[in-house]
Amino acid sequence: MSILDSKIPKGPLADKWTKHKNEINLVNPANKRLIDVIIVGTGLAGGSSAATLAELGYNVKAFCFQDSPRRAHSIAAQGGINAAKNYQGDGDSTYRLFYDTVKGGDYRSREANVHRLAEVSTNIIDQCVAQGVPFAREYGGLLDNRSFGGVLVSRTFYAKGQTGQQLLLGAYAAMNRQIGRGKIKMYTRHEMLDVVIVDGKARGIIARNLVTGEIERHSAHAVVLGTGGYGNAFYLSTYAMGSNVTAAWKAHKRGAFFANPCYTQIHPTCIPVSGDHQSKLTLMSESLRNDGRIWVPKHKKDVDAIRNGSLKPTDLAEADRDYYLERRYPAFGNLVPRDVASRAAKERCDAGYGVNKTGEAVYLDFASAIERYGKEQAYVKGLNVDDTKLVTDLGKKVVENKYGNLFQMYEKIVDQNPYETPMMIYPAVHYTMGGLWVDYNLMTTVPGLYAIGEANFSDHGANRLGASALMQGLADGYFVLPYTIGDYLAHDIRTGTIPTDTKEFDEAEENVRAGINKFINNEGTKSVDHFHKRLGKIMWNKCGMARNEKDLKEAISEIAQLREEFYKDVFVPGTENEYNEELAKAGRVADFLELGELFAKDALEREESAGGHFRDEYQTEGGEALRRPEFQYVSAWEYKGKPSEAIHHKEELKYENIEVKERSYK
């Protein structure tokens, strides 16, 4: 019997959440004033939960490492947010969103959590519109939708290519209202460096003021982590430079189990790496696959000619191009899910068909969309549909209206005009489905410690569908946690303020100070980035889009060695009592060096392919992911001093409402 209790309510799937809300404990409004909650991270999940808990009457303390809560990396999400509104009348429903998400996650997520997510998805859109979030609208004044990968309906709401920004500004505004009322105390440029556990419960955090270097103690009756994912373990990713695993990892070291660390999303459409100086990768929204067609040349000779510059991609005849997604997946074509599209790009590039100098790029081509839209416009305007130049100009205008800001972004980085020549793209690390294990109430294995948004593991299984990250972050923060946390806090109405002058806070603070002093006094010779880049190379080459036993075993020992070298030889300039970015980075990379090893260990243990986790040894004859029924569980790792000694726990996944079958997009 597993020690993991997911606390999924009994009863029919569609009634579970309603029934649960009716049965859990509530805290009366007068008592909420006596309860403090700490929220770490102010992205969509953290920001929305901070605002909502403050509205309910709790005293909230919110923390972010950025200079303003508005800058959390949710802001960079481009494409959209899913909701089962069925405004398009195309057959969408709560069940379909639920079904698509479980199938998209390759049958590795929890049914009850995903169904709840689909249920509250419609509330999110209502709430955001009420807040003044400017979603795209049609001429009739109603909300517009578009399609994303892995689904056959249009359920994605969007605000041009800046949906994340607009949703985050909505949550930020809701927070600001509560900060102005004194119900949220906001701590910017603060980094959480430990969780404080008192009598087995999370009762506070140790945070460092990044401007003054001061170490601070903060207490509360519960601690919520909305601290995002850990994709920066790969060094190069589409994450922000500051995105890190530190808060989640410290929680793990204090007893929170870490679930499915190997489930990582590698997004198919990112701008390829240009050189060793590269610090981050830039995403080109999945929405581009509504109109862009992905291809490489059919013949090696053309690949060579393109690479040496003697052939332009636009001059290659249609018959000599391989639109490999359309060829392999006729039903979904270019809109297959991200894991499938990424692996297909890797397969072609590994076979020698990559179109740039490094051999790691494929084309995303808008020529046929430009022609199609141009002809449509010419027809509508009664102009000559055979006038190629006219049609092209008209078509470019349509494409510009839809994707102008993304095309501009591409041109600024690559210095090529994507209206004239196809974009070059390659997969890059983008999101992590794994994270802290949580039960149905979003509580970790540490009582009173919650994880929401990307920081938890619960809803996306082994692969996340496009436009579902924003949905989950806001679902957790606005509509799930504010209910479920009350069930726990109801027992704390008589506890009173948690004192910070106790031995538990002393111990945690000493632990943090010791770590900082070690870095400052280390007489090393190499920068933090030096080690981070090396870790990233190991992760990408051995734990990336395709993994195998040999590589993973090597990765485990190489990361352990690198960690040892890091502690011996890292150099951190400056002091602990000032703004010191290198010191902050050193702490984050130290945690990535531990997480990376657990990541590889988890990938090694999972002897199957599922979603973003692809093992070379487990594939079908057609090269598709081969899921194995004996691995139908969540892996939750318990910390025991070192990643290598982590204890493996399993939460069996039961599918009572969906038939588990081969995940096909053909």
Added chain:
Amino acid sequence: MMNLTLKIWRQKNASDKGQIVDYPLSGVSPDMSFLEMLDVLNQELIEKGEQPVAFDHDCREGICGTCSLYINGRAHGPETKITACQLHMRSFKDGDTIYIEPWRAEAFPVVKDLIVDRTSFDRIQQAGGFISVNTSGNTQDANAIPIEKENADKAFDAATCIGCGACVASCKNSSAMLFVSAKVSQFALLPQGQVEATDRVLNMVKQMDEEGFGNCTNTGACEVECPKGISLENIARMNREYLSASLKG
């Protein structure tokens, strides 16, 4: 590959006087972003045991609004409608001298080197940059109020502000009018924002003045340097909102 001379503002902390320091830098690739060029410099400084140059940055794709460099006398550097992190070294030539300074404004005190404190922007938003609606599962359906596409699009354009502060840094008076008017406009253009319109504009403008931002004298430098192309029309709209709110209030 390019060789550059960087003249960078170094200031230990808020109370330090600060000065420009020269750094030669070689081997700069035109494909590097401006911030990656600074990364290279910082790695060299660290290897020499010196303190790296502190600068604010995070998403490095032009949307978080964190980066805040005043490059050769222009906010976010020589190109238009981009942030410093989107600027690439191909915009410079071999042998160039580049001046890099922080935003300069009384309401944006320097934290260290090129980093400034922009929490004054947050406080203006806290004074009224929101619609007072609590979270509930019972808000009316999102399509219950159709919104004219033209107004919805204009509200979106105003809402694209990333809060970087380039408008303040570019203004000879260090005025925050473009920033504040973008938020006021977003809500003024939407029916949801009408209910609290009077208090919103009065409270936000009051807070803006208290933070020490200067007055607007309609020179339009803010619009030119805004990485998101926020229009001066928003300032005109806010002035109308403010006038009618003052008459009511």
